[in-house]
Amino acid sequence: MSTFGTLFRVTTYGESHCASVGAIIDGCPPGLKLSAQDVQTQLSRRRPGQSNLTTPRDEKDLVHLQSGIEHGVTLGTPIGLLVKNEDQRPHDYSETDLYPRPSHADYTYLQKYGIKASSGGGRSSARETIGRVAAGAIAEKYLKEAHGIEIVAFVSSVGKIRLPSSNVPPSAAANEDEDDDEIDDALSPEFRTLLATLTREEVDRFPTRCPHLETSERMTKRIIRAKEAKDSIGGTVTCVIRNVPAGLGEPVFDKFEAKLGHAMLSIPATKAFEIGSGFHGTEVPGSKHNDRFVRREDGNLGTTTNWSGGVQGGITNGEDIYFRIGFKSPATISQSQDTAQYDGTPGTLVARGRHDPCVVPRAVPIVEAMAALVVMDELLIQNARKSTASLLPPVTTLPPTMILPARE
Amino acid sequence: MSTFGTLFRVTTYGESHCASVGAIIDGCPPGLKLSAQDVQTQLSRRRPGQSNLTTPRDEKDLVHLQSGIEHGVTLGTPIGLLVKNEDQRPHDYSETDLYPRPSHADYTYLQKYGIKASSGGGRSSARETIGRVAAGAIAEKYLKEAHGIEIVAFVSSVGKIRLPSSNVPPSAAANEDEDDDEIDDALSPEFRTLLATLTREEVDRFPTRCPHLETSERMTKRIIRAKEAKDSIGGTVTCVIRNVPAGLGEPVFDKFEAKLGHAMLSIPATKAFEIGSGFHGTEVPGSKHNDRFVRREDGNLGTTTNWSGGVQGGITNGEDIYFRIGFKSPATISQSQDTAQYDGTPGTLVARGRHDPCVVPRAVPIVEAMAALVVMDELLIQNARKSTASLLPPVTTLPPTMILPARE
């Protein structure tokens, strides 16, 4: 449904051509300084019209905060917000009326509801994500202020063009010799450095949001080629979350990666998710894949490698959390397509209208938002667990290795 | 937490060395014929000791149904069930007491709870999955009887050894020429046939549960090599769900693939999930990736290809649903590992105990179970939507393409 989260919840409404899209954010900690600008920044990174790589619709996407804030400080009560739909041109898509667009949500919405919006896919519209981005910006504000948590996403591939030094395996030839255990280190030093230091400002220097000059230029050409061919192309987004406390995640069904995967796979056009070494890690023997422990400078344990992506047993371990999401090539293309009408009649669909030839650059803030929502919700829950347990008298009857030393 | 589902819910308890593991299944439709044997079959496929590829613990894993059934028929009330832990040897793992096992849940459980079971990772034990498998078997029984739904999972890779003709891209060389749009069809005719026809009986003919003789033999060797080296190896499981009605999935946060991904990523040792063309599909232009519609024999629309994996816009479209899950190499290995103790002291851990060198063969019924739980829950919800909407008077004021024709 349209609500996400347990203690920190976002509920969204709205589609392409209605009066507005919006969200209610419930459970925001009180006492947080919050302005419309805090939200606007990420909304503006999401909106179309930012470069020639995206759809030419120049939507302003100005956020209007409605409640839950006084004197610039959150009250702990729900924050209502909305963004008006300024560009309402419902007839733009009218040629598609007889045809369900291939791989779009037209057909499935009609199957599910027995009725669909005139624009077709209803809530599968990218505009639906505005509420998520706004909610994520609020969560993120807290996470940064209280924990110094940083969330940075970037484009790691467009079509077959990949960022070097990523967790995308540089070569993964099939059916290799079974004796070959040599691994291509998915976590090259360059990639670990990138994960540790990359900022949003650096990401935004590139129209593709791929933080590597040469690769970004090749991606740009690839996207323009798709655009000129009235075609589309997919890609992947990688995201890192830094400074997350250890202990987040709720076994067994709400493990951290399960909730994170849920969140990411709810973003339109996503078809794949992996955390840490992901699919590639399945090829690496345990003896090499295991992250050895080492004492960190702050006295806590850290790991020398981070194949786990910051999550072990479904619970965060304090290392950087990184993951990758696959976005399929957009279904709406201007090329003609041989397909069938709703009633089964074969025919050729020629779609009009504006669309993005590649969504991954604009998906970056959406991924960051969903990441923030997951961390925020899991943090609240773990704070409940931890503070509640801390009120019990210390356990003294257990073997020392069964309990956390220096329990505060 | 330990409950999964909205209208069809499973709640589980238990870890390795307690009295029993079990589950409560709530929301099972009344009037379903159900016997312990229906559940036992899948439990037995999950349990260790089935071949020399798995751990030698020969647990009987006999299920005891407690409630919710009379005269062999479900009542609609919760079904309690449990499996006794016959093999309780808590001291088997005692050497690990000073060391958190690398990449295991020892460290994170201690961080989360401030306390951990003597066996270490608590609920991260594979034994926790017994409740899931039992619950899944019940869901599956309904799905088969009422809808003819079939769920078949199989091992699609072990380490670098892959089933030919799978949705695992056979070659995915990085940084290819940007003009190269030639795609390696991830959905070869052989793979589509496999998806359409494979049965569990065929899968179980192979100790690896990879339904391809030559590949299975190579996998067997790979696993034995890991075992002999006191090492471990990961792999992937692919699963197909057939005959799922169109319309399942709850936009926007509970899209079908989001809930499915959530379910799969809650299985121990999973690190990656993709549906349909997955990551590979991000490289295929929309013009090739789009699934064109065609009239099926039953009069409904189908698609000529199925890159979408049976889900569009987060809602099932009636085509086969297929997806792949990556399982990391098991963290528990018998090799000595240089690491650190809980207090940071460097040292060498030599783990003892029994463990699987490769979990994917045993993971097959777990994947099937989680798939059944997702389909069952989404089916109940969609039945609510559909039957409730059907009681309204027909809509006559909308353009004909906005409403489902022949609405009953």
Next chain:
Amino acid sequence: MSTFGTLFRVTTYGESHCASVGAIIDGCPPGLKLSAQDVQTQLSRRRPGQSNLTTPRDEKDLVHLQSGIEHGVTLGTPIGLLVKNEDQRPHDYSETDLYPRPSHADYTYLQKYGIKASSGGGRSSARETIGRVAAGAIAEKYLKEAHGIEIVAFVSSVGKIRLPSSNVPPSAAANEDEDDDEIDDALSPEFRTLLATLTREEVDRFPTRCPHLETSERMTKRIIRAKEAKDSIGGTVTCVIRNVPAGLGEPVFDKFEAKLGHAMLSIPATKAFEIGSGFHGTEVPGSKHNDRFVRREDGNLGTTTNWSGGVQGGITNGEDIYFRIGFKSPATISQSQDTAQYDGTPGTLVARGRHDPCVVPRAVPIVEAMAALVVMDELLIQNARKSTASLLPPVTTLPPTMILPARE
């Protein structure tokens, strides 16, 4: 939190002096004709300024529908809506700044959040109920169109003045002789007729919304007396729901009356809830209290009496559902009160501002709304159960009295 419901959900935001109050209604069946007027009617019944018995604030409370509707028909997607706060006078309450108002939410909001809105009780404002009423009106539209369900609430007491022929026991003297089993029939023929036939139009003929001329006039005097004394007075609202199908309610924790009680006790100022014979019924022996079955004209079973209030074992039985809610006397009064400041300093609080001396007349549409939300949500869930079970092959192996005859 601010979301209510499982499959039909309302989420609300807003307090007294922010930009707007609003709601998102998620899970509304598609294909329902819906206009702003459908919602406005109930909002107007709720708003202040309707008579000299309520607060003089004349708020327009015009609803603005944002999404989820096209061509006047619901799409099945979330319906966003909002009502602007036209009368924003935050300083009106400034004298209370040093004092937590006795029995108001000022103190507890501050304890909970560590911060509170300048107006004091934040979301405890009666304005918060606008979102509920709007959502309830939408639910009610469906319930009426699809099932002919009618929901009518009315004022059954103000202070000690009670509607004759109600389920309020006319005399309940304490410590009566233990041999006295004579009961004052709480369900007099007049009351049953009232429950069966009363309409909202009839209720609205009286400024008190108590549908009995003489009693209403006495209540009016009582309220005016409270007003003139700068005091306040409480009361009760009784509500009947007609034509609810049998089978609604989800044992064991979400029994129909549990969810209904939850809904009603979430309305501001409520302190008591009873269904059917309620507290009075505890005094009636089972032999008299039991509702005997009888064949109804439609062939189904009905009951000759209805002490159960339409719910048995937590599940609706098809009879009229009726219940009563107690609203305490409003905490905000204009009289001076000897109390203490936040810091404990004793003093005298003289509150200003506008307030209702008695809230029950305006509470009527709020009670109706919450009732509609409960029935709608439970109906969706039961439709899921029923339609899902109906797809199984008929059970033939059970004793005939264990299964529903004539199962369609």
Next chain:
Amino acid sequence: MSTFGTLFRVTTYGESHCASVGAIIDGCPPGLKLSAQDVQTQLSRRRPGQSNLTTPRDEKDLVHLQSGIEHGVTLGTPIGLLVKNEDQRPHDYSETDLYPRPSHADYTYLQKYGIKASSGGGRSSARETIGRVAAGAIAEKYLKEAHGIEIVAFVSSVGKIRLPSSNVPPSAAANEDEDDDEIDDALSPEFRTLLATLTREEVDRFPTRCPHLETSERMTKRIIRAKEAKDSIGGTVTCVIRNVPAGLGEPVFDKFEAKLGHAMLSIPATKAFEIGSGFHGTEVPGSKHNDRFVRREDGNLGTTTNWSGGVQGGITNGEDIYFRIGFKSPATISQSQDTAQYDGTPGTLVARGRHDPCVVPRAVPIVEAMAALVVMDELLIQNARKSTASLLPPVTTLPPTMILPARE
């Protein structure tokens, strides 16, 4: 459904004549000392056969803890537990086969599920409450150890016989003179003392669990009279919760009293709930009903009266929480009843079997258990809110009366 709670959850299974009844308690804080005896004590208070006032079934109700505990200390993982059904005599109720028992759940279970257990009402059996009581005992153990919270319930009325000095209004004559504001103080000094000091040991000294010798004796006679007449009688249970921190409750839909009411109204045979002054308080003008603030010895604010019952604006204020629940007269009686069969045929039902003529004495530990579950869950949630907010930098820009002073 059969799960209750957000962060502290209980899920139950089982009915009268299946193998066992049981529960899974999820979210119990780790580090709590817990033994079977902690749970058994309350189970034994609940079980039948304790006196000649209850059913003669002497069920042992021994609890078997399955998981989540090691060395007598909770691990934070789910606690599975079960109680075997030793007394399984399904044919005992066979005469009822043709008749739905009046006011019992036989008819509604059949309507809901299309099938019912041979014993009739399925989960409406009192045996279902065993899981609740066990779960509540665990919650209570934490609440006592960490906060010194005390929960004591007692019988406040049987039929028309009432405990003097209770919150049950001693006389509530209808249609009194409208000028009469004289109130019968529902909170007499005796009652406040009782609430403040009563212990379970004192309650258990009386077979009726009404802590007043003369009243208890009269109640005993009343119950025996019902028993001898093959009839039944209802009653009320009052409960007090002491030492609950201020700040619990989640506006607006999960206000403390809403969740508490939900919990209580899910107990079998309950029909009414009121908190604080309840229905009686609706008759008291605000000027008398308001609880004035005063500085308490610990420096915090307290109230001079406690009409609110410890909850204001849906949030606890630190005062004693007290509430009352109405239990209808048991539906199962041995008297013959003129009623109809399932198929509508009129006839006379003569029920056999064992039943309680009055359930309120045994309901006492069930009420305590549900109270503990609510407090525990709300406490975890509020701990999440409070500890999360406390990590933000102090707010310095707000008017001092808007923020909590001395914020740690």
